[in-house]
Amino acid sequence: MDNSSEMILRVAGLQSLIDLLRAQAWVVVGPTVRDGAIVHAPIESVDQLPRGIGDLQDGGSYRLRQRGDEALFGYSVGPQGWKSLLFPSRELLWSGQRDGADVAVEPAVVDPPRLALLGVRSCDLHAIAIHDRVLTERAVPDAAYAARRDNIFVVAVTCSDPGGTCFCVSMGTGPVPDRGFDLALTELLDPAGHRFLVVPGTARGAQVLDELRALAADEAAMPADEPDRLAARDVGAQAALRMGRALDVDGIRDLLYANTEHPQWEDVASRCLACTNCTLVCPTCFCTSVDDVGDLTGSTTERWRVWDSCFNTDFSYLHGGSVRSSVSSRYRQWATHKLASWVDQFGTSGCVGCGRCITWCPAAIDITAEVAAIRSRED
Amino acid sequence: MVPRPFRLVGRRQDTTDTFTVLLEPTEGDPLGFVPGQFTMLSAFGVGEVPVSVSGAAHVAGPLQHTVRDVGAVTHALSRASVGDVLGVRGPYGTGWDVAHGHGKDVVFVAGGIGLAPLRPAVLEVLSHRDRYRRVVVLYGTRSPDDLLFADSLADWQGQGVELLVTVDYGPPSWAGRVGLVTTLIPRAGFDPKYTLAFVCGPEVMMRRSAMALVERGVTPDSIRVSLERNMRCGVGLCGHCQFRELFICVDGPVLSYARVAGLLGYREV
Numbered sequence: 272m273d274n275s276s277e278m279i280l281r282v283a284g285l286q287s288l289i290d291l292l293r294a295q296a297w298v299v300v301g302p303t304v305r306d307g308a309i310v311h312a313p314i315e316s317v318d319q320l321p322r323g324i325g326d327l328q329d330g331g332s333y334r335l336r337q338r339g340d341e342a343l344f345g346y347s348v349g350p351q352g353w354k355s356l357l358f359p360s361r362e363l364l365w366s367g368q369r370d371g372a373d374v375a376v377e378p379a380v381v382d383p384p385r386l387a388l389l390g391v392r393s394c395d396l397h398a399i400a401i402h403d404r405v406l407t408e409r410a411v412p413d414a415a416y417a418a419r420r421d422n423i424f425v426v427a428v429t430c431s432d433p434g435g436t437c438f439c440v441s442m443g444t445g446p447v448p449d450r451g452f453d454l455a456l457t458e459l460l461d462p463a464g465h466r467f468l469v470v471p472g473t474a475r476g477a478q479v480l481d482e483l484r485a486l487a488a489d490e491a492a493m494p495a496d497e498p499d500r501l502a503a504r505d506v507g508a509q510a511a512l513r514m515g516r517a518l519d520v521d522g523i524r525d526l527l528y529a530n531t532e533h534p535q536w537e538d539v540a541s542r543c544l545a546c547t548n549c550t551l552v553c554p555t556c557f558c559t560s561v562d563d564v565g566d567l568t569g570s571t572t573e574r575w576r577v578w579d580s581c582f583n584t585d586f587s588y589l590h591g592g593s594v595r596s597s598v599s600s601r602y603r604q605w606a607t608h609k610l611a612s613w614v615d616q617f618g619t620s621g622c623v624g625c626g627r628c629i630t631w632c633p634a635a636i637d638i639t640a641e642v643a644a645i646r647s648r649e650d
Numbered sequence: 651m652v653p654r655p656f657r658l659v660g661r662r663q664d665t666t667d668t669f670t671v672l673l674e675p676t677e678g679d680p681l682g683f684v685p686g687q688f689t690m691l692s693a694f695g696v697g698e699v700p701v702s703v704s705g706a707a708h709v710a711g712p713l714q715h716t717v718r719d720v721g722a723v724t725h726a727l728s729r730a731s732v733g734d735v736l737g738v739r740g741p742y743g744t745g746w747d748v749a750h751g752h753g754k755d756v757v758f759v760a761g762g763i764g765l766a767p768l769r770p771a772v773l774e775v776l777s778h779r780d781r782y783r784r785v786v787v788l789y790g791t792r793s794p795d796d797l798l799f800a801d802s803l804a805d806w807q808g809q810g811v812e813l814l815v816t817v818d819y820g821p822p823s824w825a826g827r828v829g830l831v832t833t834l835i836p837r838a839g840f841d842p843k844y845t846l847a848f849v850c851g852p853e854v855m856m857r858r859s860a861m862a863l864v865e866r867g868v869t870p871d872s873i874r875v876s877l878e879r880n881m882r883c884g885v886g887l888c889g890h891c892q893f894r895e896l897f898i899c900v901d902g903p904v905l906s907y908a909r910v911a912g913l914l915g916y917r918e919v
Binding site for chain 2: 364365367374375405406411528532563572574579587596597600607611612
């Protein structure tokens with residue numbers, strides 16, 4: 272994309288973008304404040320965005336704060352990424368109807384909504400790309416995921432104020448969106464005024480900008496100039512310097528494979544509650560189980576797929592007992608899968624450095640610290 | 651991810667807790683599979699379990715599964731009677747690839763119900779008996795009452811199979827061997843340098859058997875094992891069956907011992 276397609280939007284121009292997407296039959300889903308957290312929800316107006324809201328994140332701790340400015344995207348990441356929209360926590364696979372001895376089985380019909388995702392961080396863009404590989408680039412792809420995935424429009428945003436548990440720089444996944452978006456915003460809050468540099472990432476995104484140019488008031492949507500670009504570049508560069516955490520990924524696959532019996536796994540197990548929070552907030556965790564549900568007469572059957580977690584004891588259950596009955600083996604499985612075996616399976620790390628597993632761990636267990644502990648006392 | 655309806659056309663009680671179901675699709679083609687593969691077998695309204703195919707792959711006939719009644723789903727399957735409809739997805743996973751044993755001795759080591767997934771492989775070998783040298787079946791089970799496929803075993807002996815059987819404990823009336831299946835490995839007549847071995851049973855039994863085969867001189871890459879893990883999808887999407895980097899449902903269940911020997915040495919992977 273050449274620079275000429277880039278634009279500057281004022282807040283009114285962002286509203287015009289939302290209006291335009293809605294007019295094109297997209298349901299715009301963006302960040303809102305609910306229950307003291309940033310939560311994605313359908314929006315119609317910029318007034319629903321978390322204006323002036325930032326967050327304070329640390330191991331086992333998440334608080335919203337007043338930033339004292341007008342930033343609409345001044346938080347880092349909320350508890351849930353976009354996973355639950357593309358890969359619902361509970362989904363019907365098929366239903367069966369009994370007729371005498373016979374059973375007629377009907378696959379579930381997938382009718383994906385047209386979602387425009389507003390405010391997607393680079394870490395979450397990479398998480399979606401990882402899910403694409405895990406769920407669709409397979410011998411038997413997840414058709415429902417693929418259908419939902421084909422029906423989204425992505426408006427990314429450069430992370431301007433990373434949280435205390437963020438480490439996307441270590442994982443090479445942020446903070447500046449580099450792929451996987453139709454439009455990318457960078458929010459600018461400098462003396463030149465509250466505005467957004469908008470960069471198209473796809474032809475479809477550029478088309479939307481063209482339409483926006485024709486539609487929005489002159490002062491709300493303007494061509495971008497060089498100082499705007501420099502200012503936007505600085506937002507990303509500054510954010511990259513303010514990562515709350517870091518993870519040394521050098522040789523991490525071999526490090527974890529070679530330390531399968533490291534005493535640190537027992538150490539972390541003495542703190543881990545096996546509550547599954549880390550896997551539920553992780554934007555790449557994809558493990559699921561199925562529940563067969565029948566009615567009381569036994570005439571109808573439904574099979575529902577539900578999110579599962581490798582921290583559950585029965586996740587690895589075989590007749591006679593669970594393969595991973597100890598918490599240490601379950602934490603080891605999760606961390607080793609995320610950072611090491613994922614690479615063998617899918618050619619990429621399963622971690623995007625969003626820090627959610629650290630923030631939402633009630634015991635403040637920090638995957639970056641656990642790996643560092645293993646590295647410092649290698650077997 | 652949607653099961654095909656299959657009708658139960660025959661049922662055999664093999665032992666007190668183990669039974670074999672014979673299934674035919676209510677419509678469409680029969681299920682093609684290779685020995686060693688499994689299907690996801692559903693009892694409608696109860697759930698779904700992975701079960702290896704236990705019947706012959708090379709002859710037409712009903713799909714056969716030999717199942718041990720150990721949980722809610724397998725119990726529901728055990729109560730299905732002729733005419734009932736069960737769900738089948740698959741077949742999934744890797745096979746034994748017995749043809750790699752052409753011109754060699756082939757050794758089957760079975761522990762308990764591990765004989766069921768090996769049975770299609772033995773039957774394939776016997777259907778081309780002249781392509782293999784010695785055929786050895788070593789079978790260990792809990793007690794004489796737990797012996798599976800007794801008719802088949804006698805039949806196999808008639809077709810030139812060296813069959814050695816041992817039980818963990820036998821009543822006074824048992825005149826056969828007592829002890830672990832691993833104790834049969836040093837006695838069986840095969841040339842370890844020209845042997846392809848197929849091992850199936852509880853994980854610890856497979857590991858000990860593979861070690862005994864290696865000790866006898868069989869190379870680890872000439873030993874195949876069939877691993878078992880919790881499975882919910884059969885196609886590598888649900889994550890349950892992971893064995894570090896392996897999805898047992900896709901990369902397995904049949905794997906070279908050379909590939910997994912190191913991993914089997916760790917607890918709770």
